[in-house]
Amino acid sequence: MRYIVIGAGAVGGTIGARLFQGGHEVLLVARGAHYEALRSGGLRLFTPGSAETLTIPATDTPVPPRDDDVLILATKSQDTITALDPWPRHVPVVCAQNGVENERTVLRRFGRVYGMCVWLPALHLEPGTVAAHGHPRSGMLHIGRYPQGVDELSQQIAADLAKSGFVALATPDVMRWKYGKLLGNLGNALEALSERAPGTESLHERVRAEGTAVLEEAGIPYSTPREERELRGRQVELMPIEGIERGGGSSWQSLARSSGSIEADYLNGEIVLLGREYGIPTPVNEVLQAEANRFAREQLPPGSMPLERLTALIDERSASGSR
Numbered sequence: 001m002r003y004i005v006i007g008a009g010a011v012g013g014t015i016g017a018r019l020f021q022g023g024h025e026v027l028l029v030a031r032g033a034h035y036e037a038l039r040s041g042g043l044r045l046f047t048p049g050s051a052e053t054l055t056i057p058a059t060d061t062p063v064p065p066r067d068d069d070v071l072i073l074a075t076k077s078q079d080t081i082t083a084l085d086p087w088p089r090h091v092p093v094v095c096a097q098n099g100v101e102n103e104r105t106v107l108r109r110f111g112r113v114y115g116m117c118v119w120l121p122a123l124h125l126e127p128g129t130v131a132a133h134g135h136p137r138s139g140m141l142h143i144g145r146y147p148q149g150v151d152e153l154s155q156q157i158a159a160d161l162a163k164s165g166f167v168a169l170a171t172p173d174v175m176r177w178k179y180g181k182l183l184g185n186l187g188n189a190l191e192a193l194s195e196r197a198p199g200t201e202s203l204h205e206r207v208r209a210e211g212t213a214v215l216e217e218a219g220i221p222y223s224t225p226r227e228e229r230e231l232r233g234r235q236v237e238l239m240p241i242e243g244i245e246r247g248g249g250s251s252w253q254s255l256a257r258s259s260g261s262i263e264a265d266y267l268n269g270e271i272v273l274l275g276r277e278y279g280i281p282t283p284v285n286e287v288l289q290a291e292a293n294r295f296a297r298e299q300l301p302p303g304s305m306p307l308e309r310l311t312a313l314i315d316e317r318s319a320s321g322s323r
Ligand SMILES: NC(=O)c1ccc[n+]([C@@H]2O[C@H](COP(=O)([O-])OP(=O)(O)OC[C@H]3O[C@@H](n4cnc5c(N)ncnc54)[C@H](OP(=O)(O)O)[C@@H]3O)[C@@H](O)[C@H]2O)c1
Pocket: 006, 007, 008, 009, 010, 011, 012, 029, 030, 031, 032, 034, 074, 075, 076, 077, 079, 082, 083, 084, 096, 097, 098, 099, 118, 119, 120, 121, 122, 123, 124, 249, 250, 253, 259, 263
């Protein structure tokens, strides 16, 4: 199997690096300064207790397809279509992303689509560099055919990942896990805007409660944090890496890199969309979605929104009824 990792950032870089270290053929797909750094100097991978440079082949354009290719898509959700468009449509695609919209978007274009639920604390702020904070395993990855089921390929990929430093399993209900993960990711925008300011816990609870209410009303099954913790056990703990500070998760990193976009439309925006479809007000998610997008557009630094201001906006929106 040749693993072609499209979007070799925090998640894609870690998955690609671990598979490469596990003896698999890997091709990293990147762009801009990150691609130039990978091409000229390889991927610098930092983990708790190690730092190494891996000379993994990299490209910034599609390569001639092979029968044994698998595309691992690890861009942010807002980049899914642009990143996948140039690739041949008969190749299987694994969506190693948060949110629940990517699989549907990709299935419109590609015949064989797999969802992957990604628990993998990683950081990518500098071109050519990725830090994987999970220890002793780098992450927990559930994979399954979209919309459901397990086939030979998903089992093969799970087996390769399990031998390459991950807790990995093929599961017939991958989207249930991804909806459960989505509920946790509703806090990403909050962390990006106000970091861990004292008092954020109550907003975390409110944003999650809205998400849960909407999924319940829509009859969408979702995994619970308890199920996740039981599977993960102590196999993937977020550990510090000397000399590298992980300021926050993937949305925080989008603001820290002034990337100009953020994933909020596919995280909080998913709950807002479902809320509108099912007639459930979602003022907390609406405000977080709007403010995260504004911060990304205006390239404002992460953590610079005073929590009092954010809370006031949410209370105002709650009082006026969600739009
Ligand atoms: N980071 C985490 O800890 C974490 C954990 C669990 C799940 N996730 C999820 O995993 C997914 C990926 O997140 P991430 O944090 O790994 O993002 P990331 O670090 O920003 O990596 C994504 C990479 O994709 C590249 N990219 C975007 N469009 C491209 C294109 N058309 N061609 C080539 N490369 C392209 C980006 O390049 P540019 O920098 O030029 O945009 C970036 O290098 C998201 O859905 C996220 O929510 C992240």
